[in-house]
Amino acid sequence: MSVIVVLIGASLLVATGFLIAYLWAVKSGQYDDKYTPSVRILFEEEKKSEDRNKKSVVKNNSEF
Amino acid sequence: MKQLETLERKTDTKYFCFHCGDECPDEIIHLEEKIFCCNGCKTVYEILNNSNLCNYYSIDQNPGITQKHHIKRNYAFLNDEDLKLKLIDFTDGKRTRLTFDIPQMHCSSCIWILENLYKLNAGIISSKVNFLQKKVFISFQDEKTSLKEIVELLDSIGYEPQLNLEERKEKKNKSIYKNLYYKIGIAGFCFGNIMLLSFPEYLSIDVSGHDELKRIFAYLNILLSLPVFFYSSSYYFISAWKGLKKKFVNINVPLALGIAALFLRSIIEIVFMHGAGYLDSLSGLVFFLLIGKLFQNKTYETLNFERNYKSYFPIAVTIQKGKNETTIPVEKLNIGDRLIIRNNELIPADSILIKGNANIDYGFVTGESMPISRVNGEMIYAGGKQIGSAIEVETIKVVSQSYLTQLWNNKAFRKDLEHEQESRITSFANTVSKYFTITIIALAVIAALIWQNNSTLAFNAFTAVLIVACPCALALSTPFALGNTLRIFGKNKFYLKNTFIIEKLAAVNTIVFDKTGTITENNSSSVEFIGEKLNDDEKTFVKSVVRNSAHPLSTAIFNFTDSKIIKNIDLYDEQTGKGIYAVIHGNEIKLGSNIFINEKPEQADDELSTKVFLSINGKTKGYFNITNKYRGGLNETISELEHNYELALLSGDNEGEKEKLRNYFGADNELHFRQSPQNKLDFILRLQESGKKVLMIGDGLNDAGALKQSDVGISVSDNTNNFSPACDGIIDSKSFYLFKDFIKFSKSSMKIIFSSFILSLVYNLIGLGFAFQGTLSPLIAAILMPLSSISAVVFTTVLTNVFAKRRGLI
Numbered sequence: 001m002s003v004i005v006v007l008i009g010a011s012l013l014v015a016t017g018f019l020i021a022y023l024w025a026v027k028s029g030q031y032d033d034k035y036t037p038s039v040r041i042l043f044e045e046e047k048k049s050e051d052r053n054k055k056s057v058v059k060n061n062s063e064f
Numbered sequence: 065m066k067q068l069e070t071l072e073r074k075t076d077t078k079y080f081c082f083h084c085g086d087e088c089p090d091e092i093i094h095l096e097e098k099i100f101c102c103n104g105c106k107t108v109y110e111i112l113n114n115s116n117l118c119n120y121y122s123i124d125q126n127p128g129i130t131q132k133h134h135i136k137r138n139y140a141f142l143n144d145e146d147l148k149l150k151l152i153d154f155t156d157g158k159r160t161r162l163t164f165d166i167p168q169m170h171c172s173s174c175i176w177i178l179e180n181l182y183k184l185n186a187g188i189i190s191s192k193v194n195f196l197q198k199k200v201f202i203s204f205q206d207e208k209t210s211l212k213e214i215v216e217l218l219d220s221i222g223y224e225p226q227l228n229l230e231e232r233k234e235k236k237n238k239s240i241y242k243n244l245y246y247k248i249g250i251a252g253f254c255f256g257n258i259m260l261l262s263f264p265e266y267l268s269i270d271v272s273g274h275d276e277l278k279r280i281f282a283y284l285n286i287l288l289s290l291p292v293f294f295y296s297s298s299y300y301f302i303s304a305w306k307g308l309k310k311k312f313v314n315i316n317v318p319l320a321l322g323i324a325a326l327f328l329r330s331i332i333e334i335v336f337m338h339g340a341g342y343l344d345s346l347s348g349l350v351f352f353l354l355i356g357k358l359f360q361n362k363t364y365e366t367l368n369f370e371r372n373y374k375s376y377f378p379i380a381v382t383i384q385k386g387k388n389e390t391t392i393p394v395e396k397l398n399i400g401d402r403l404i405i406r407n408n409e410l411i412p413a414d415s416i417l418i419k420g421n422a423n424i425d426y427g428f429v430t431g432e433s434m435p436i437s438r439v440n441g442e443m444i445y446a447g448g449k450q451i452g453s454a455i456e457v458e459t460i461k462v463v464s465q466s467y468l469t470q471l472w473n474n475k476a477f478r479k480d481l482e483h484e485q486e487s488r489i490t491s492f493a494n495t496v497s498k499y500f501t502i503t504i505i506a507l508a509v510i511a512a513l514i515w516q517n518n519s520t521l522a523f524n525a526f527t528a529v530l531i532v533a534c535p536c537a538l539a540l541s542t543p544f545a546l547g548n549t550l551r552i553f554g555k556n557k558f559y560l561k562n563t564f565i566i567e568k569l570a571a572v573n574t575i576v577f578d579k580t581g582t583i584t585e586n587n588s589s590s591v592e593f594i595g596e597k598l599n600d601d602e603k604t605f606v607k608s609v610v611r612n613s614a615h616p617l618s619t620a621i622f623n624f625t626d627s628k629i630i631k632n633i634d635l636y637d638e639q640t641g642k643g644i645y646a647v648i649h650g651n652e653i654k655l656g657s658n659i660f661i662n663e664k665p666e667q668a669d670d671e672l673s674t675k676v677f678l679s680i681n682g683k684t685k686g687y688f689n690i691t692n693k694y695r696g697g698l699n700e701t702i703s704e705l706e707h708n709y710e711l712a713l714l715s716g717d718n719e720g721e722k723e724k725l726r727n728y729f730g731a732d733n734e735l736h737f738r739q740s741p742q743n744k745l746d747f748i749l750r751l752q753e754s755g756k757k758v759l760m761i762g763d764g765l766n767d768a769g770a771l772k773q774s775d776v777g778i779s780v781s782d783n784t785n786n787f788s789p790a791c792d793g794i795i796d797s798k799s800f801y802l803f804k805d806f807i808k809f810s811k812s813s814m815k816i817i818f819s820s821f822i823l824s825l826v827y828n829l830i831g832l833g834f835a836f837q838g839t840l841s842p843l844i845a846a847i848l849m850p851l852s853s854i855s856a857v858v859f860t861t862v863l864t865n866v867f868a869k870r871r872g873l874i
Contacts, residue, residue, distance in 0.1 A: 008284070015256070019250070026249065027242070032194070033196060034196070035196050036175060036195040039195065043123075
């Protein structure tokens with residue numbers, strides 16, 4: 001039966017891990033703003049848009 | 065009469081601005097196949113295009129903010145060091161962090177552009193948006209840019225930040241929120257694990273022979289319950305203690321008693337009697353209570369219910385010192401300073417006009433949008449906005465002592481904290497809890513006395529009564545019923561500061577209305593022409609003339625007149641406060657006051673209504689009668705409320721519409737006209753002294769005192785982001801017709817709470833049956849408590865929704 005003690009210990013450890021993850025999430029501000037990140041994630045990646053910038057800068061120059 | 069050369073306006077094709085999506089006026093501005101409604105919009109497009117930020121236009125359709133009414137402001141005052149320190153959050157001399165309120169934010173494109181500010185200004189390190197709060201957090205390098213440049217940049221792309229010093233103290237509120245999340249997380253974690261460890265108990269699994277396992281589980285439970293008892297439930301003990309110190313028993317007193325009884329009894333049972341304890345019930349109870357608290361704490365983050373005049377006044381003003389113009393923070397303004405007020409700037413203190421054509425719009429103060437003209441030497445009250453060219457004024461009072469602002473020195477504005485405390489006293493749950501607590505303590509003592517021969521049983525019975533009588537169902541039904549009501553109101557654009565207001569709303573028996581802007585519509589008025597019937601040419605003249613004027617009366621006539629437009633006007637002369645003189649194709653057109661049109665007016669000017677006279681080629685044709693338009697649903701609102709409430713009307717205006725209002729309000733309700741802000745406040749105070757519970761519904765800053773003094777102050781607003789004086793609730797003007805339903809629904813909610821209380825009493829009686837016999841087993845407690853809590857939550861939530869549906873609110 002002592003295996004149960006080990007299992008309980010393990011389950012508590014895992015659960016504590018999740019609790020800590022939750023507390024960390026609250027602390028880092030994830031619960032302050034529950035809307036904006038959902039929009040932000042849909043924006044294009046920074047790298048791509050920089051690439052596009054370069055291209056269009058060239059285009060602009062040729063126009064001048 | 066000459067043949068008219070009219071420009072046909074193509075009514076079948078409409079053009080919409082590429083930037084803001086507004087319909088374009090006659091003259092369309094083209095740029096690279098794109099159409100703009102005004103130069104402002106075009107400029108913004110150019111700025112974004114030059115920095116390759118046109119992605120802005122592909123995220124959302126026409127995301128821009130129209131620049132038609134945009135006024136270029138001078139931000140030189142932002143170089144003032146004192147002011148700078150007040151506006152920023154943090155600086156170390158190299159890097160600065162600050163937060164701006166940007167109410168114009170409305171779509172995904174806004175988020176995108178505001179988070180890409182660094183592409184427009186290399187000094188900006190990062191910018192992050194909180195959309196629901198309409199805030200942007202910016203950090204920048206001091207050597208590369210400055211506060212002023214950032215504000216100018218935001219202004220130039222249409223996101224002018226709201227600069228005011230009043231609203232910079234919300235941080236505290238946020239940490240309370242975070243604490244609640246921490247507490248819920250910990251309580252939930254402990255609740256789950258304690259339940260897991262209590263399973264053998266629930267299932268009556270025979271663990272004989274493994275006694276040490278049972279001990280380990282029980283002690284683990286104690287360990288897990290410590291953070292619940294000492295951390296998560298701390299609020300209930302603190303609040304109960306604070307209440308008792310003020311000799312007042314709030315709902316948290318019986319809750320704290322119950323929690324303490326549960327904890328102590330469990331510890332004693334586990335340590336001394338080798339029992340299982342009630343720790344699962346304890347942690348479950350705390351967990352549910354905290355969830356209820358979270359549900360009740362719903363707030364409208366973007367709305368601010370605590371604004372005073374400082375939020376609307378400029379933070380800096382331009383003054384004339386000798387020959388130089390300088391900008392100083394508004395609180396440093398002294399009596400006798402010469403102020404320069406430019407177009408669309410607000411007058412911050414009562415002053416006397418020295419130079420220029422003053423045309424003051426007091427819409428901000430009174431809700432009345434017709435500008436009033438003033439001549440040199442006349443007094444201008446604070447809160448007015450200059451329309452037109454710059455004027456020079458001399459202050460005669462400091463800001464806080466001006467006619468409008470001295471209202472805030474009234475004691476109604478100083479009783480904030482007491483007021484909050486008071487609201488707790490009157491809430492239903494707190495009223496009940498006084499009797500409730502006394503009863504359960506008496507019952508617990510009786511139960512102990514019954515078993516006095518057996519000390520163990522006596523202790524068991526005593527604590528069991530405290531445990532089962534814990535009013536968790538009542539404590540939960542209030543936040544859930546009111547929280548849900550608050551949300552239903554919110555869906556219908558009626559935003560309340562907190563849930564306590566609902567209880568106060570239900571208790572109201574007198575309703576006081578403001579007139580202008582509250583029961584009348586702000587931006588539309590009804591126009592009729594009285595006099596000779598105008599032919600088509602004459603109508604065309606009128607419409608073409610008023611088209612050139614920005615005066616609200618002209619706009620009203622423009623919208624009223626249905627005809628073509630002539631673009632070329634030979635002569636146009638608008639005389640402030642008098643009228644317009646124009647010549648079109650040799651025809652003289654005069655529009656304006658009676659004196660302006662007829663040098664010797666036949667009839668005396670009737671000041672009670674607004675009339676615009678018209679003469680063409682020296683012949684008076686008649687006048688346009690312009691009256692306020694009452695909000696839709698006013699009649700139904702009043703006739704329905706009349707039966708159960710005492711009604712009254714307070715108006716800052718003259719008696720012009722008294723007769724008309726009598727039709728609405730009936731014979732026995734009070735109507736008062738020419739009321740100053742102070743009069744309004746005093747009127748409410750008088751009603752309260754005669755024992756009335758008063759609801760005030762108003763809009764302008766002139767109602768601010770009355771709104772604050774009343775038991776429930778509700779402000780009507782056309783745009784909830786824009787303007788609202790300190791109040792308990794904000795109602796969108798589009799939802800005004802639902803006002804009567806809101807009041808009735810608040811009453812239904814209180815009835816639901818009451819019936820839920822009866823329901824919870826039934827549970828308590830069943831529990832008491834067990835408690836008195838001394839046979840309350842942990843299992844029964846573990847079933848009874850969550851069952852009563854959950855059924856209270858379900859009962860109230862379902863019923864509030866059913867009632868809301870019946871009223872057509874969802």
